[in-house]
Amino acid sequence: MGSQSNHQMKVVTGEYGYVLEDVPHLTDYIPDLPTYPNPLRSNPAYSVVKQYFVDMDDSVPQKVVVHKDTPRGVHFRRAGPRQKVYFASDEVHACIVTCGGLCPGLNTVIREIVHSLDYMYGVNKVLGIDGGYRGFYAKNTITLTPKVVNDIHKRGGTILGTSRGGHDTMKIVDSIQDRGINQVYIIGGDGTQKGAAVIFEEIRKRGLKVAVAGIPKTIDNDIPVIDRSFGFDTAVEEAQRAINAAHVEAESAENGIGVVKLMGRYSGFIAMYATLASRDVDCCLIPESPFYLEGKGGLFEYIEKTLKENGHMVIVIAEGAGQELLAAKNEEDASGNKLLQDVGLWISQKIKEHFAKKNKMPITLKYIDPTYMIRAIPSNGSDNVYCTLLAQSAVHGAMAGFTGFTSGLVNGRQTYIPFNRITEKQNKVVITDRMWARLLASTNQPSFLGSKEDGVEDNEVEDYEVESEDGENPGTLFKVIDGRMPRLRAVNLFVKVYIY
Numbered sequence: 001m002g003s004q005s006n007h008q009m010k011v012v013t014g015e016y017g018y019v020l021e022d023v024p025h026l027t028d029y030i031p032d033l034p035t036y037p038n039p040l041r042s043n044p045a046y047s048v049v050k051q052y053f054v055d056m057d058d059s060v061p062q063k064v065v066v067h068k069d070t071p072r073g074v075h076f077r078r079a080g081p082r083q084k085v086y087f088a089s090d091e092v093h094a095c096i097v098t099c100g101g102l103c104p105g106l107n108t109v110i111r112e113i114v115h116s117l118d119y120m121y122g123v124n125k126v127l128g129i130d131g132g133y134r135g136f137y138a139k140n141t142i143t144l145t146p147k148v149v150n151d152i153h154k155r156g157g158t159i160l161g162t163s164r165g166g167h168d169t170m171k172i173v174d175s176i177q178d179r180g181i182n183q184v185y186i187i188g189g190d191g192t193q194k195g196a197a198v199i200f201e202e203i204r205k206r207g208l209k210v211a212v213a214g215i216p217k218t219i220d221n222d223i224p225v226i227d228r229s230f231g232f233d234t235a236v237e238e239a240q241r242a243i244n245a246a247h248v249e250a251e252s253a254e255n256g257i258g259v260v261k262l263m264g265r266y267s268g269f270i271a272m273y274a275t276l277a278s279r280d281v282d283c284c285l286i287p288e289s290p291f292y293l294e295g296k297g298g299l300f301e302y303i304e305k306t307l308k309e310n311g312h313m314v315i316v317i318a319e320g321a322g323q324e325l326l327a328a329k330n331e332e333d334a335s336g337n338k339l340l341q342d343v344g345l346w347i348s349q350k351i352k353e354h355f356a357k358k359n360k361m362p363i364t365l366k367y368i369d370p371t372y373m374i375r376a377i378p379s380n381g382s383d384n385v386y387c388t389l390l391a392q393s394a395v396h397g398a399m400a401g402f403t404g405f406t407s408g409l410v411n412g413r414q415t416y417i418p419f420n421r422i423t424e425k426q427n428k429v430v431i432t433d434r435m436w437a438r439l440l441a442s443t444n445q446p447s448f449l450g451s452k453e454d455g456v457e458d459n460e461v462e463d464y465e466v467e468s469e470d471g472e473n474p475g476t477l478f479k480v481i482d483g484r485m486p487r488l489r490a491v492n493l494f495v496k497v498y499i500y
C-alpha cells in the first residue's frame with residue numbers, strides 16, 4: 001500500500017486499483033496523543049451488539065456498478081465508533097454552528113449531536129454558536145444540553161440561527177482557541193463546507209488539538225459524492241401539496257395552467273423528484289436543461305398541444321431554470337451566491353402574454369411559490385433518522401480523532417469524506433442520465449435539445465447511447481442530428497457517444 005498526503009487529501013492505494021481517499025487525523029500533525037478506551041464499550045445499549053465497533057480498515061466504495069475488469073476504485077473511510085478515542089470525556093468542549101439557507105432537519109442534527117456527545121461519550125460541554133459563522137466572533141454563545149434540545153426536532157428552522165457571509169477565518173479560529181473549544185461541528189451546504197475546510201487548515205497550521213467535522217446540509221441536493229442530502233426527502237414530499245393545489249386549480253378552469261416554483265439554485269433535483277412523485281406534472285423545467293419558448297419544439301407549442309388534448313396542465317419550474325433567458329441581475333448575496341430573478345413570475349407573465357396575443361386561446365393561469373414554506377417545515381420521519389445517523393457518525397469520527405471531514409451517506413453506508421471532495425464541484429442533474437429520461441417519458445414534455453432555428457426535424461434524428469460524466473448510468477437515449485450533436489447551449493456535459 002502506498003500513501004500520500006497533500007494537506008487535505010490522504011490517499012492510500014492498494015491492490016487491484018484500490019484507492020482510499022482518507023480523511024485527516026489529529027495524529028497527522030500532533031504525534032503521541034494519548035488514547036482512551038471508547039466509553040461505548042461499557043454502554044449497556046451497545047455492549048450487546050457484536051462487532052459494534054468499526055474495523056479500522058473498513059471502507060466504502062464510491063461506485064457500486066462495476067465490470068469484470070474494473071479496478072476497485074475510490075473508497076471512503078467507513079464511519080462509526082472506534083475502539084479507541086482521542087478525547088477523554090471531561091476534556092471535550094464542543095460547539096455547533098449552522099450556516100447558509102434553512103433546510104428541514106437542521107434542528108434534528110443539532111439535537112442528535114448534543115445527545116450523542118452526552119449519552120454515548122459522557123460529554124456535557126457543548127456550545128451553540130448563534131447565527132452562523134459570524135456568531136463565533138460577533139455574538140454570545142448558547143449552552144446546549146440534552147434537555148434544551150430535547151424537542152427541537154419537531155420544529156422547522158434552526159434554534160441556533162443561521163446567516164450568509166461573515167466568514168472571517170482568523171477571527172473564527174481565534175474564537176475557537178480562546179474559548180478552548182476542541183470539537184467543531186459545522187452544519188451547512190457547499191459554501192459552509194468550503195468555510196469549514198479553511199478553518200480546518202488554519203487549525204492544523206496552528207497545531208491545535210481541535211477536530212473539525214462537517215455535516216452536509218442542502219435542500220437543493222447539490223452536494224456531490226453523497227447519496228442525497230437530509231431535508232431533500234421532506235422537500236419533495238411537501239412540494240406535492242403545492243403541485244396538488246396547482247393541479248386542482250388548473251383542472252377546474254377552462255385551459256387552466258398551474259405553475260409551481262420550487263427551490264434549486266443550480267440543481268433541479270427537487271423539481272425532478274417532485275415531478276416524478278406527483279404524476280400530475282406535464283412539464284418540469286430545471287437549470288441543467290435549457291429551454292426555449294417560441295417555435296418548433298418550444299414551450300409554447302407544447303402548452304398549446306397539451307391544453308388542446310387535456311384542457312389543463314401543470315408546470316413545475318426550479319428557481320434556477322431559464323435564468324439565461326431573463327435580464328441578469330448581477331447581484332450577489334453576502335456569501336457570494338448569485339441572486340436569481342423570479343423565473344416563476346417571469347414565465348407566468350410570458351405564457352399569459354403569448355396566449356393573449358392574436359386571441360390564441362383564453363387561459364387561466366395560477367402561479368404558486370411555496371419555496372420558503374417548504375424550506376421552513378420540520379423534517380419528516382425518514383429525514384429524522386437520516387439526520388440522526390449523520391450526527392452520530394460525526395460525533396464518532398471526532399471522538400476517534402478524525403478531522404477535516406464531512407459525514408455523508410455513500411451507497412447507503414455512513415462515511416467520512418475529505419472536505420475537498422465535497423467542495424470541488426456541485427451535484428447536478430445529468431440530463432443524459434436515465435433519471436432525466438424517465439422524467440421526459442413520464443411528462444412527455446419536449447427535451448428542448450433542438451430548436452426550429454437549427455432547422456432540425458424529428459425525422460432527422462438518430463438514437464445513440466451516452467455515458468454521463470462519472471461513467472455511470474450509460475444507456476440513456478440521446479439524439480444526434482446529421483452526425484452533429486444538438487445545440488446544448490449552456491449545458492456543461494462530458495459525454496461519450498456510442499453508436500448502437
Ligand SMILES: Nc1ncnc2c1ncn2[C@@H]1O[C@H](COP(=O)(O)OP(=O)(O)O)[C@@H](O)[C@H]1O
Nearest residue numbers: 100101164165167188189190191192194195335
Ligand atoms: N469559499 C468560501 N470560503 C469560506 N467561507 C465560505 C465560502 N463560501 C461560503 N462561505 C461561508 O459559508 C457560509 C454559508 O455559505 P452559503 O453559500 O451562504 O450557504 P451554503 O453553505 O448553504 O451553501 C457563509 O457564512 C459564507 O460566508
Ligand SMILES: O=P(O)(O)OC[C@H]1O[C@](O)(COP(=O)(O)O)[C@@H](O)[C@@H]1O
Nearest residue numbers: 100101189217218219220263264265
Ligand atoms: O433567500 P435565501 O435565504 O438567500 O435562500 C435562497 C437559496 O437558498 C436555498 O434554499 C439553499 O441554498 P444553500 O443550501 O446554498 O443555502 C436555495 O435553494 C435558494 O436559492
Ligand SMILES: [Mg+2]
Nearest residue numbers: 100189190191
Ligand atoms: Mg450553497
